[in-house]
Amino acid sequence: MLSNCPKCHYPLTHPFGLTINERECSGCLTHKEKDQINWDDKANELDLILGRFKKQRSRYDCVVPVVGDAEDYYTLSKVLGVGLSPLVVCVNDYFKNDIGWNNLHNLMTHFDVDSFVFNPDMRVYKDLVRTSLRKFDHIMLPFLQLHTAFPVHVAYERKIPLIIWGQNQAVEQVGKFSHHDAAEMSRWNRREHDLFNVEAGHLIGNGAQVDERDLNYYRYPEVSSIARRGVRGLYLSNYMRWDPIAQNQAMTKFGFIPETNTATFDIYERAGSSVYYQFHDLLKMKRIGYRKVNDHVAREIRHGRLTSIEGQVLLSHYNGSRVYIKPFFDWLGVTKSGYDWFKMHRLSNYLDFINETNTLDETSTPILSDALKRKLFESKVSERQFVTFGKGLYI
Ligand SMILES: [Zn+2]
Incomplete structure (x- = not known):
C-alpha cells in the first residue's frame, strides 16, 4: 500500500483521514470537482x-x-x-x-x-x-x-x-x-x-x-x-471555486501584509503568527510526520501551478528548514533549564531542526515554478514577536 499520494504527496498519516489508490488520493479526486461544478x-x-x-x-x-x-x-x-x-x-x-x-x-x-x-x-x-x-x-x-x-x-x-x-x-x-x-x-x-x-x-x-x-x-x-x-x-x-493562494494574493489590495518565513513558500496563510511556522510546525512533524509545507505543495499541485516533481523538490527544500522555538518557552515562562530539559527529553529526535537564533538569517531561495512565482508578492519580515495586545501598533 502506498504511504503517500503519488500525485500530491500527501501522507496517509493525515489526521483527517486520507485514502490513496495507485494514481491519486481522495483529496486530489475531490479537487477535480472544482473544474466540473x-x-x-x-x-x-x-x-x-x-x-x-x-x-x-x-x-x-x-x-x-x-x-x-x-x-x-x-x-x-x-x-x-x-x-x-x-x-x-x-x-x-x-x-x-x-x-x-x-x-x-x-x-x-x-x-x-x-x-x-x-x-x-x-x-x-x-x-x-x-x-x-x-x-x-x-x-x-x-x-x-x-x-x-x-x-x-x-x-x-x-x-x-x-x-x-x-x-x-x-x-x-x-x-x-x-x-x-x-x-x-x-x-x-x-x-x-x-x-x-x-x-x-x-x-x-x-x-x-x-x-x-x-x-x-x-x-x-x-x-x-x-x-x-x-x-x-x-x-x-x-459555494465558490476556492483557490487560496490566488484569493490571498488579491487581498493585498486591501492592505493585507504577507510575511516572509523559512518553512514554506506560502507567505499569506497564517502570516503574522510567532509560532505557526516555528514551534507549531515542528510539533506537527512530531505528531503526524509532515509539515505545513506539505499542505501547500499538495494544494498547488492540484491547482496545476506545480508539477508533482516540482512539488517534491520544494518538499525536500523546506522539510529540513529549522525553527526558532526559544521565544515560545520564554512566553510560557519556562526557565532555561526547563527549556533544555524539554529539548533533550521530548524533542531529542528533532534537535537538528532547532535553531537557537532567528531562522530568517538562514533563508535560501527555493526553485519555484513561474506559475507559483506569479502568485507571490513581496513579503515583510516581522520585527516584534509575541505581542500580547495589539493596541497602538503601527507598521
Ligand atoms: Zn493527492
Whole structure:
C-alpha cells in the first residue's frame, strides 16, 4: 500500500483521514470537482440561502470569525459583497506578531465593520497551552477550541442566526466530503477536524489546574440550544471555486501584509503568527510526520501551478528548514533549564531542526515554478514577536 499520494504527496498519516489508490488520493479526486461544478449555480444557491438571513431578526445578519488572515479578508469581502451585515469576532491567541496585529486591525478598519477581540484569561490560557503541549504535543489546541466555540456562543447569545467560515478544511485537504454535500458547521466536524478529537475536558483533570467554570467559552454550546435558536454555520468554499493562494494574493489590495518565513513558500496563510511556522510546525512533524509545507505543495499541485516533481523538490527544500522555538518557552515562562530539559527529553529526535537564533538569517531561495512565482508578492519580515495586545501598533 502506498504511504503517500503519488500525485500530491500527501501522507496517509493525515489526521483527517486520507485514502490513496495507485494514481491519486481522495483529496486530489475531490479537487477535480472544482473544474466540473457550475460555480454560477453554486453562487445562486448561496445567494438564496444568504437572502433568507438578511436583516431578519437582529442588527447583525451573521458572525464572521477571523484571525486576521488573508482568507478572512476574502471571506469578509464576500459577505459584505452580498449585502450582509457582519459582526466580526476574533479570539486573541497571544501569539500574534506585529504583522499579525496590523493585518487584524487593518481588516477591521478597511472594511469598516463592527468587531471585537476576545482576550481569554491569560493564566488559564497558558495553563491549557502547557498541558496541551505536555499531553498532546500541540500548542494551538486551546486557541482552536476558543476559535471554533466562542463565535458560536456569540451568535447564540446575541441571537445572530448565521456564522460564515471560509474554507472547509476536510473538503479542501483530504476530500472527505464532496462540495455538493455542502457540509455545515457542527459539533462533530469541530471535534473531528479542528480539534483532532481533543476537547477542553481533556486538558483539565490531572492536567491544567483550571476551574471548570473558566472553560465555558472553550466548549461548544449545547447542541439542543443552538438548534432551538437555529444558528447555522456555512463554509464559503462549498459555494465558490476556492483557490487560496490566488484569493490571498488579491487581498493585498486591501492592505493585507504577507510575511516572509523559512518553512514554506506560502507567505499569506497564517502570516503574522510567532509560532505557526516555528514551534507549531515542528510539533506537527512530531505528531503526524509532515509539515505545513506539505499542505501547500499538495494544494498547488492540484491547482496545476506545480508539477508533482516540482512539488517534491520544494518538499525536500523546506522539510529540513529549522525553527526558532526559544521565544515560545520564554512566553510560557519556562526557565532555561526547563527549556533544555524539554529539548533533550521530548524533542531529542528533532534537535537538528532547532535553531537557537532567528531562522530568517538562514533563508535560501527555493526553485519555484513561474506559475507559483506569479502568485507571490513581496513579503515583510516581522520585527516584534509575541505581542500580547495589539493596541497602538503601527507598521
Ligand atoms: Zn493527492
